[in-house]
Amino acid sequence: GESVGLHLPTLSVQEGDNSIINCAYSNSASDYFIWYKQESGKGPQFIIDIRSNMDKRQGQRVTVLLNKTVKHLSLQIAATQPGDSAVYFCAENGSGSNTGKLIFGQGTTLQVKP
């Protein structure tokens, strides 16, 4: 079935360190993946996306890695800051590019210690 899972519910890092948030997905038909950041009381905020024809994509302080062989996705945040504290969700498009539906994981809480 379709599911997206995150390996750890909570990740605690020291300010300035790099953070890595992992995500596993099960649907091999998924060809679009996206990471969101959600702060309390707010909607999910787009961070970065990647398509299945790529294995790495970089943004500002963030990098997404996609390993289709093991159906694994990760988000790397460089020089983590207190403002990065939030819940992070990965999502996949499930049955492929014909659907607008995103399937979200449960989320990982990132706590940044000053």
Added chain:
Amino acid sequence: GAGVSQTPSNKVTEKGKYVELRCDPISGHTALYWYRQSLGQGPEFLIYFQGTGAADDSGLPNDRFFAVRPEGSVSTLKIQRTERGDSAVYLCASSLGNGQPQHFGDGTRLSIL
């Protein structure tokens, strides 16, 4: 520019009542999505519009839920005969098209007493 706007931000009503939740997408975005998020969970897909038509409504839980987008811009999610289990945050997102990043509003927190 303006993001996705959802109103009201909070709605409290009694079991059995009818509610309407409104979503104003980002200008120019042809695709619009509704999701529902329970506490501690990721958003769950409800329905997706491409223009005025519902391209995928497979996530609507039952026939008490209905959504419209008559002019291809603003959308309204309608819930009849509300139940306590309908309590959640209802999120709306829009995108330039299918396969493009979905941008979310801050949601409507619906509480059914």
